[in-house]
Amino acid sequence: MTAVFGVPLPAILGQLMLGLVNGSFYALLSLGLAVIFGLLGVVNFAHGAFYMLGAFAAYIGLQFFGVNYWCSLILAPLSVGILGVLIERLFLRHLYRLDPLYGLLLTFGIALIFEGIMRGLFGASGKSYPVPPSLRGGFNLGFMVLPVYRAWVVLAALTVCAATWLLIERTRLGAMLRAATENAPLTQAFGINVPLLVMSTYGAGVALAALAGVLAAPVIQVSPMMGSSLVTVVFAVVVIGGMGSIIGAIVSGLVLGLIEGLTKVVYPEASNIVVFVIMAVVLIWRPSGLFGRE
Amino acid sequence: MRARAALYGVLVVLALAAPFLGLYPVFLMKLMCFAMFACAFNLLLGYTKMLSFGHAAYFGSSAYVTGWLVTVHGWGTVPAILAGVAAAMLLGLGVGAIAVRRQGIYFAMITLALSQLVFFVCLQAQFTGGENGLQGIPRGSALGLIGLGSDRTMYYFVLAAFVAVYLLIRRIVHSPFGQVLAAIRANEPRAISLGYEVDRYKLLAFVLSASLAGLAGSLKALVLGFVTLSDVSQGTSGEVILMTLLGGSGTLFGPVAGAVTVVTLQEYLSDLVGPWVSVIVGAIFVGCVMAFRRGLVGEIQGRFS
Numbered sequence: 001m002t003a004v005f006g007v008p009l010p011a012i013l014g015q016l017m018l019g020l021v022n023g024s025f026y027a028l029l030s031l032g033l034a035v036i037f038g039l040l041g042v043v044n045f046a047h048g049a050f051y052m053l054g055a056f057a058a059y060i061g062l063q064f065f066g067v068n069y070w071c072s073l074i075l076a077p078l079s080v081g082i083l084g085v086l087i088e089r090l091f092l093r094h095l096y097r098l099d100p101l102y103g104l105l106l107t108f109g110i111a112l113i114f115e116g117i118m119r120g121l122f123g124a125s126g127k128s129y130p131v132p133p134s135l136r137g138g139f140n141l142g143f144m145v146l147p148v149y150r151a152w153v154v155l156a157a158l159t160v161c162a163a164t165w166l167l168i169e170r171t172r173l174g175a176m177l178r179a180a181t182e183n184a185p186l187t188q189a190f191g192i193n194v195p196l197l198v199m200s201t202y203g204a205g206v207a208l209a210a211l212a213g214v215l216a217a218p219v220i221q222v223s224p225m226m227g228s229s230l231v232t233v234v235f236a237v238v239v240i241g242g243m244g245s246i247i248g249a250i251v252s253g254l255v256l257g258l259i260e261g262l263t264k265v266v267y268p269e270a271s272n273i274v275v276f277v278i279m280a281v282v283l284i285w286r287p288s289g290l291f292g293r294e
Numbered sequence: 295m296r297a298r299a300a301l302y303g304v305l306v307v308l309a310l311a312a313p314f315l316g317l318y319p320v321f322l323m324k325l326m327c328f329a330m331f332a333c334a335f336n337l338l339l340g341y342t343k344m345l346s347f348g349h350a351a352y353f354g355s356s357a358y359v360t361g362w363l364v365t366v367h368g369w370g371t372v373p374a375i376l377a378g379v380a381a382a383m384l385l386g387l388g389v390g391a392i393a394v395r396r397q398g399i400y401f402a403m404i405t406l407a408l409s410q411l412v413f414f415v416c417l418q419a420q421f422t423g424g425e426n427g428l429q430g431i432p433r434g435s436a437l438g439l440i441g442l443g444s445d446r447t448m449y450y451f452v453l454a455a456f457v458a459v460y461l462l463i464r465r466i467v468h469s470p471f472g473q474v475l476a477a478i479r480a481n482e483p484r485a486i487s488l489g490y491e492v493d494r495y496k497l498l499a500f501v502l503s504a505s506l507a508g509l510a511g512s513l514k515a516l517v518l519g520f521v522t523l524s525d526v527s528q529g530t531s532g533e534v535i536l537m538t539l540l541g542g543s544g545t546l547f548g549p550v551a552g553a554v555t556v557v558t559l560q561e562y563l564s565d566l567v568g569p570w571v572s573v574i575v576g577a578i579f580v581g582c583v584m585a586f587r588r589g590l591v592g593e594i595q596g597r598f599s
Contacts, residue, residue: 043399043402043403091580091584094584095583095584098587099343099398100398100399101343101345101398101399101402102583102587104345104347104399104402105345105535105539105579105582105583106579106580106583106584108532108535108579109575109576109577109578109579109580109582109583110576110580111576112532112572112573112575112576112579113572113573113576113577113580114576115572115576116569116570116571116572116573116574116575116576117570117573119569119572120568120569120570120573124569228528232406232407232410232528233410235403235406235407236403236407236410238403239400239403239404239407243399243400269418272414272417272418273411273414273415275407276407276408276410276411276414277411279404279407279408280392280408280411283392283395283396283404284392284395287395287396
């Protein structure tokens with residue numbers, strides 16, 4: 001049996017796999033956060049709540065309406081995205097002229113409301129969501145067994161991240177988005193409907209969070225507080241990557257997930273805090289983040 | 295001005311007489327602890343426009359240190375409080391040194407993330423009692439002279455501390471140092487160009503605020519006799535923001551009014567509506583941000599001046 005630092009290799013690979021799965025969630029969430037921040041200048045504190053709502057949408061769909069996993073994968077982000085659009089229309093829109101701190105505070109309040117509602121309706125305990133039949137089992141790689149669902153999560157998250165990156169960097173729509181991020185009034189003067197763009201960006205960013213929630217539902221317990229602990233880690237990830245940098249969000253999300261997994265092997269007590277420690281070190285060394293620009 | 299002096303006079307008389315008016319002293323002490331916490335927080339948000347999203351870290355860690363020293367090591371009440379405040383001060387110095395390098399929302403996110411780090415350390419460390427927290431913390435006596443076991447003497451002890459902190463913050467705000475903070479709040483680049491070392495002023499304000507928040511936490515630990523993880527949690531950090539915002543950030547009395555409102559609401563609502571209380575707190579948050587940005591005291595002052 002091969003071992004590194006006295007830890008058997010399969011254990012390390014297993015934790016790395018878990019880390020990669022977590023990293024996929026970090027990447028999806030921080031990607032949405034970065035896109036929203038880039039265009040709206042709002043740090044969306046409710047991002048974790050939308051992730052939680054996505055998971056709950058899948059759970060409710062299955063329990064009460066018999067909606068299967070694959071339909072949930074489309075329907076949950078769609079419905080949560082519509083909710084996001086409504087919130088942008090009703091609340092966020094009125095805060096753009098003010099200090100960005102108000103956007104942070106507003107979304108913090110919205111997160112409290114959604115978490116409270118779900119706790120009132122479903123209680124604080126976790127609900128389990130079954131892995132869809134077609135994704136059960138595992139691939140035997142010889143040195144370890146790779147669960148099919150975990151592989152699917154990583155693959156799906158990476159595909160969505162890559163697609164989003166391509167959409168923003170290589171399409172006409174993405175060009176408009178980037179132009180509006182750079183200079184909104186000028187973009188509007190060219191006849192592009194910036195308020196519509198802003199609204200759909202918020203909706204799309206939130207839908208990404210909900211998608212991460214659906215992907216996460218079978219691997220973690222679905223509970224009202226599942227988002228609030230995650231959102232702080234994702235904030236740290238975004239600070240490390242550099243606020244508003246899309247590639248930075250994706251890369252640092254995945255890498256930090258892996259580092260967290262590795263820490264679980266080497267020194268489990270530190271696995272919860274390693275991301276925050278790295279954040280502090282990065283900030284001292286490069287205040288604008290790894291991929292950020294001042 | 296005269297009206298304000300009269301108002302303060304009435305409040306002081308009321309506060310002195312409160313235990314005799316049939317009000318529950320432990321509840322009043324809890325109010326004062328959170329009011330002190332909010333006043334300390336306001337020093338940052340209201341007077342320097344720095345939104346710390348992790349102030350529970352200083353409140354809670356000081357509470358843990360004081361509770362641990364009193365319970366496990368048999369320290370006296372006052373030295374334990376001072377040690378708690380010192381811990382909060384050091385923590386504030388460490389976090390502040392990293393966080394003041396960035397402004398606005400970055401500052402908020404960094405303070406949040408670092409406070410989460412403190413939370414996990416408290417969760418896993420031995421001396422905090424982990425998930426159980428510290429229970430049965432004795433109140434001891436003030437410098438061995440006055441026993442604080444009875445609610446009434448403890449009440450006056452907390453009241454004295456609260457008044458002292460309130461006056462100290464008032465003094466800080468009106469001092470030359472406070473004026474520099476006001477200048478930074480109004481226009482930071484300009485303050486820099488006038489030759490002020492802005493980061494140092496911000497760091498000092500941060501450390502002061504963290505220390506006073508720590509004092510509030512230590513007192514709360516002694517008043518209620520327990521410290522739990524919720525004292526260092528993100529929820530408590532959010533509450534103190536709400537108190538300050540609701541009462542009126544940047545006004546001296548606002549945080550007190552906000553703390554009284556929020557703590558009273560929670561006390562009565564949690565029995566009535568259970569988990570829905572966070573929905574109400576969230577709705578107040580949204581209401582404050584959307585329509586009520588000057589807060590209770592800010593709006594009243596705006597009307598009368």
